Amino acid sequence: MISKYTMALLFLSLILPGCKDEQREKQLVDRENALAEREKTFAIKEADYHSLIRMRDSLATVRDTVILKTWPISVDGLWNARLVCRESSCTEYVVGDVRSDNWEFASDSTNIFTRVYSKEKLVRIYSANLSGSTIELQFATDSTSQKKVNINVRIDTTGTATLKGEQIVVIDDKCRAKFSVELTRSKIQ
CATH class of the missing domain: 1.20.5 (Single alpha-helices involved in coiled-coils or other helix-helix interfaces)
Structure with a gap:
């Protein structure tokens, strides 16, 4: 067992x-x-x-x-603008018309631009390009506007106290007005 x-x-x-x-x-x-x-x-x-x-x-x-775009110190800030109509095929403008506005050359984190004020009211904002000593400003109305307006401005920045240039306004691709532009530095900054 x-x-x-x-x-x-x-x-x-x-x-x-x-x-x-x-x-x-x-x-x-x-x-x-x-x-x-x-x-x-x-x-x-x-x-x-x-x-x-x-x-x-x-x-x-x-x-x-x-690269952050900014205006040169000589341009940056508020300017008094005097525009005189030199040529016009538009009924809205007559040769000799004088317009006085305030232009502000400003910038933000994305680009440079110019604001136009008439009687302290913002009228338009130009997109801007600075190439050498020439400022080029562009403005176009949007597609919802009754009139199609394109405004191009060229300003020479070689002057110190006064900047001079030309503005061309085209309305509905039918008429064109040319203005002389004279900018003087505003005393109010």
């Missing part, structure tokens, strides 16, 4: 450790799979991190290359 028990114990001692090996092997495989999954997640996060670093660096580079 002892030999039966001995044999049974011997048999069980051989089988039970084999079961533990299978369980340990399964646990090891599960751990390896979990580790592989964590490595994939980490690789994705690392790629996102490097992508964000590259984007940050590219934004910093772009920011460094942005």
